[in-house]
Amino acid sequence: MPWHRGRPTAGVEHVRPHVRRHIASVRVGPDAVREAREAVAEHFAEVGVAPGSAFADAVLLVVSELVTNVLRHAAHSPLMDVGLTVSADQLVVSVADAEPRLPDLTLEGMGTGLRMVAELAADYDGDVSAEPAVDHDGKVVLVRFEVPV
Structure with missing residues (x-):
């Protein structure tokens, strides 16, 4: 039976990769976009994203757009949580607010x-x-x- 670092290969295949998660609470208001971008960018080096790269710019633009949507559509939310989660080869940006209505994510509805x-x-x-x-x-x-690799 093949072994990898003292464990059977099948055991290694089912071990979850290391997950790094950072969440910042940002007050809804005029400084929200800047604060959210800074909170995310602050952890780029730690999660393996090269600051100033095209990928980093894409992530920050996504953060800006999601926070702007909270300001437009969930302004009654006093706070929003902006998250950055990295696991293996995937990065997830999340923005949570107090508006329960889900956005229409169809091409026609966006x-x-x-x-x-x-x-x-x-x-x-x-x-x-x-x-x-x-x-x-x-x-x-x-x-x-x-x-990106």
């Missing part, structure tokens, strides 16, 4: 900003989804990217 977010995600073999929040009455919008 506005210009969400359409651009979907295109940026697709450029990195990713996608966009939205789901009800688990721990409050709001929602979470998730943008997945494959991290």
Whole structure:
């Protein structure tokens, strides 16, 4: 039976990769976009994203668009949580707010900003989804990217 670092290969195949997650609570207001971008960019080196790279720029643009959507469509939310999660070769940007209405993620239903977010995600073999929040009455919008090698 093949072994890898003291474990059977089958055991290694089923071990979850190391997950790094960072979440920042950002107050909804005029400084929200800047604060969210700074909170995400602060962890780029730690999660293996080269600051100033095209990929970093795409991630920050997605953060800007998602936060702007909260400002436009969930302004009654006092806070939003902006998350950055990296596992193996995938990076996920998440923005959670207190508005329970999920965005329409069909091509016909998306506005210009969400359409651009979907295109940026697709450029990195990713996608966009939205789901009800688990721990409050709001929602979470998730943008997945494959991290470029």
